[in-house]
Each structure stands twice: as C-alpha cells, then as structure tokens.
Amino acid sequence: MGYQVLARKWRPRSFQELTGQEHVSTTIENAIKANRIAHAYLFSGVRGVGKTTVARILAKSLNCSDGPTAAPCMTCDSCREITDGFSVDVIEIDGASHTGVDSIRELQENAQYAPMRGRYKIYIIDEVHMLSTSAFNALLKILEEPPPHLIFIFATTEPHKIPNTIHSRCQHFQFRRISYREIVERLRFILKEEGIEAGEDALSVVARSSDGSMRDALSLLDQAISYTGGSLRGEDVSWILGLADNMTTPFVRHILDKDSAKALLVIKDAIDGGYDVKQFCSNVVGYMRDLIMVRLGMGSEVIDLPEEGIAEMGRMSENVQVEDLQRLFAIFSKVLDEMKWFPYPRFSLEMAVVRAANMRPVVSVDEILDRLAALEQRFANKTLGTDNKANPPPLSPLPQGEGKSRDRAVFPPPLTGGEGEQGFSDEAEVRTGPSDSNLTSLWKNILNDIHNSKASLASYLEQGFPLGYDNGILTVGLNGSGALFINLIERKDSKDLILRIARNYLPEVAVVTFTAAAPAAKNTGSPALNEYVAVAHEKRQEEVEEAFSEPIVKDAIDILNGELIELRNIKGG
Helix, strand or coil: CCCCCHHHHCCCCCHHHCCCCHHHHHHHHHHHHCCCCCCEEEEECCCCCCHHHHHHHHHHHHHCCCCCCCCCCCCCHHHHHHHHCCCCCEEEEECCCCCCHHHHHHHHHHHCCCCCCCCCEEEEEECHHHCCHHHHHHHHHHHHCCCCCEEEEEEECCHHHCCHHHHCCCEEEECCCCCHHHHHHHHHHHHHHHCCCECHHHHHHHHHHCCCCHHHHHHHHHHHHHHHCCCECHHHHHHHHCCCHHHHHHHHHHHHCCCHHHHHHHHHHHHHCCCCHHHHHHHHHHHHHHHHHHHCCCCCCCCCCCHHHHHHHHHHHCCCCHHHHHHHHHHHHHHHHHCCCCCCHHHHHHHHHHHHHCCCCCCCHHHHHHHHHHHHHHHHHHHHCCCCCCCCCCCCCCCCCCCCCCCCCCCCCCCCCCCCCCCCCCCCCCCCCHHHCCHHHHHHHHHHHHHHHCHHHHHHHCCEEEEEEECCEEEEEECHHHHHCHHHHCCHHHHHHHHHHHCCCCCCCCEEEEEECCCHHHCCCCHHHHHHHHHHHHHHHHHHHHHHHCHHHHHHHHHHCCCCCCCCCCCCC
C-alpha cells in the first residue's frame, strides 16, 4: 500500500479520538445509550473540523455488530467497511455533484429498501447546501416520514443556505473551530507516534496557520515534514509554508524603535525569499493585535502563542502606549485592505512603514488641557500683576487636569455704587452679619470643591459671587456665562451637589439660591443704553432656555450624560 497522508492516517475512528468537539460527541453518545436516535442530523461548521468524520463514526456506532453502541468495536465487518468507505448500507453522496432533482428521486427509490447487512441504511450527504430548490423539495417528503431503517446525516459549511423546512426536521450540531491549544496537543501526539522531533515554535506556526481546522493542520505538517525530513524548526516551517513568521517579530521591533530603514530591509528580504506581501502584512496586523492584548494584561487565553512568545511580546511593548499600538494596528489594517485593489502592494506596505515609524506618540487630551490650563494661568497671573484694583485676583483658580472649563480665572463683579447693590473686591467682604465675615473666601473653597467634583458645573459658577447668607439661605449672584446657564445650575442634581459641598463650610446652610445679575461693567451711565443691555441679556437668556427645552437637545444631554457648554448662532457666525 502506498503512503497515506497524515490527515487520513490519523483521522479519528471513534468519539474518544475526536478533538475539540466534545459538545457534539457527548450529546450523540448519550442519545445512543438512551436509544434516542434521530432520523436526520445536520452537521455544520468550517472546513476540516470533523463533520464527515463524526458522520462516519455515528454510522459505525449504529451498525456495529455490538451496537448500537457509543464505542464501536472497529473489528467487525460493518466497522471496517465503513472505515474503508465501501459499506453497502452507508452511502456517501457529494451534494455538489448531485444537485438535481433526479439524484434525489433515485435516492427516494433506493431508500425504501431495507439495509442489506446493518441495522440502518444511512445516507451521508456532504455539502448539502449545494442541492437545488427542487432537489430540496423532493427530499422533504421522505425526510418528513422516513422508513424506520433510514437515517440522514447532512454536512455543510453554509447552514444558512438550507431551507427552513429541511432544517426544522433535523437535529442541528454546530461544529466549532478547534482551538490553538487543542491542535498543538494533537500534533504533538501524532509526531511522537511518528517518531519525529519538533520544537514548540514549529508546532505554533502550523497550529496558527491552520485557522482552527485540524485537517489543514495535518496537511501543513505533512508538507513541513517532507521538506525537513526529520526535526522541525519554526524557521523552516515558516519558510516552506511561505508565512514569514520569523520575520514578523524583528519587523515590528524596528517599527517600535522608529527605524524605518531596517524595517524596509525586512520587507525586501521577505519578498526576495518568495513570501507573499499580503500574507506578511496580515502577520503584522495579527502581531499588533497580540501586542495590544499583552499590554492589556491578557495572556494565553486570547493569544495563540507559546508562553515564551507571549513573554517576549511583553518585553517588547512594555514602554509603548496602548493608543500607539492601536494606531499602528489601524495603519497596517488599512494597508491590508488597500492591497486588494492596489496593483503594487509592496509600495503600499513600504509607505505604511514610513508612516508608522515616524508616527509621533499619542498625547492624551487631559495632558494637552493641563498644559493649556497652565499657560492660561500664567498669562492671567502676569496680566493681573500689572493692574492692582481694576482687575483683582481670580476668585477661584481651577486646578489643572480638567478639560471642560473654558475660563480658568474667575473674577468677582467690580464695585458699583448703585443703591441696593453689593460690590466687593478681593479685600472686601459681603456684610450680612458677623457670621458672614469670611463668606468670600468660603465661596472660593466651595467653588474649588465643585470644580474637583464636576468641572462643567464649576465653569458655570466661575462668574458667580456670594450676595449674602441669612437664616440658612446662601444667595449667589451670576454674571456673564453663569447667568446664561442659570437653568443648568438650577437642575436638581446640580443644586444637590452645590448644597452638599456648601455644607462642608456652612454646616447650617439649607438652601442655595441663584440670581442673574447684569454685569456692572455694562453700566455705561446712559439709561437708554443700560436698558438695551438688560433687554439683550434677557433675550439671550430666553434663547438659551428655548434651546435647552428642545427634545433633541434634552435627549442628547441625557444619552451622552453631558452638559450644555455654549450656545452659538450658526447663521450669524
């Protein structure tokens, strides 16, 4: 007898030898033991995961001389005939070459006859989704009311193409992809039985290249053994399979080191060695994904690599931000997609290398805002230092690290001489009683705490100033943007936060009220002009309230958990 390839030689002959489909084997074994055998089974899944193999094992279990049994003897005539593929009672049909209704009619006629040697007549139809609509319709009648000796086993890689009328009359088993670890263990066992040595890196290359298919893994292993003739090494396996796996690691290392010249030389060596550019780029994308998983603290549970390979990735990426790795992943993923239509895939990959190697590190938004805030504060301090009384020091300089605040320095309203108005400077205090002597400084502390808890709310209060504290009521006046957004400040959640923080400094405070105060700087001395300013201010306030009452605005704020920061008139610029 001639040489038999590993995929056929080591094809599982029983449920115990099956790899990675325990949910299928356990269910069928229990059904056989309980004599709950269905008349039709549908096996679906990707190629090479054991659909036809399980169909043959099931046929042997049902027609074995010791059966029906979950463990066929493998020695009786029925078992041997089914294993060798020439049993008269187990008929295998290729759905791709028997698509017409005539083939199904012939099947119907033959199915009426009892089995010649076994207990059941079993039809195994592979790639059943290839049958035509009329063939499915012809199959439906016998599938609905089959003779007691007839069993159908359908196998397909595309179960969605099977009509629901057929699907509903079958027990459906979804075969999953075989995991990387399971394939490695099976390959290790087979190589030990074959007397061939192989390193873990070689097994890893074969297992990852199989894409969850045991048959593909055994075919690739057969090819690698034929090349090496004995001991298998990862480099040899990668080279013979055209995968360039051994070049991926140094290539990515050069990218992370910002050395585009060396990375381009790796591409040249890969192409000169006969590797496919698209496959090489696909390897790089997969490697970037694994690096991100490692940086996130994931390990062998999501990465199909030996432990030493995962450890090496950890050392390589320990000083790289996850955001930078994500950008690299996006760059090479886009190039991989462009290669489908671009006539010069090598050029695309080389330009991607240049972009990736010269990519600047990611700077977080918070860090940028911190820097801007620091610059704003320095500028404000410098400006305030040249003007003593006209521009008093800020009421509440906000801490760095918060990005929602627009005005970092808060100025209290200037002193006014109008009757009934309370003006104060940094040295002035609101005189509402002996207990209010430190009200200005207390308000500064309250505002700082609000900023640390909710920066957006603090930005509305930056133009606020305490008007008085009496009988547990703290009254705060609002100028500028604070007055415009008084409706946001008056929201229950905002007022509850302000009251809770205020009680840290004024334990007996019961209510915090807010009132819109026209800015004193607007007082031009002209009653007509002052009235115009007041009307404009009220109109602006009405616009804000009207915008905030719009359902789409409310929905946006609720869904995004946001705040209304600024209202702009687009038409007016």
